[in-house]
Amino acid sequence: MKNPTKTFLIPTLIVLTIILLAGLFVWKGQRLVVKTDKKNYTGGSTMKVKIKNYFLFQEICLSSCYPYFLQRKKAIDSPSATETTEHSVEWENYFYEECPYPDEIEKCIEPGKTRAFQTSLSDLLGKGIYRAVIPACRDCKMGEAFRETDRFFSSEFEIK
DSSP states (O other): OOOHHHHHHHHHHHHHHHHHHHHHHHHHTOOEEEEESOSEEOTTOEEEEEEEEOOSSOOEEEESSOSOEEEEEEEEEOTTOOSSOOEEEEEEEEOOOOOSSOOBEEEEEOTTOEEEEEEEOOGGGOSEEEEEEEEEEESOOTTSBOOOOEEEEBOOEEEO
């Protein structure tokens, strides 16, 4: 005669494990992905950026004044440096002119959607390793004042 507790317990544990693994997979996949079209640029060239919203139920909104900015990789001497690890890394912000308009939510990216833009890389940036930074707001509405709740980064690229 079969044990009714085992008959019920084993399928229940299998179903719960599958639900837990599926939930973990969905939770880990929620992010905003920022990609540049190239790994190497020259000063004055055009950079294309794509932003894809992988959050399931959340729009990600961008600033009207500063939808992105750039950071330059800066190696600094570390006080605890050893001969094998001489530097730690910091990112230095490249600032734009002050925005003369109210900083409001102008564009939002719906779940599963992509937004793209292109920008000219100034000759003033200089050679180095950079990344694009996307300040973002979750749970914001069009026309509201922008407030940064998250910050997303592209992969590194080089200006030669």
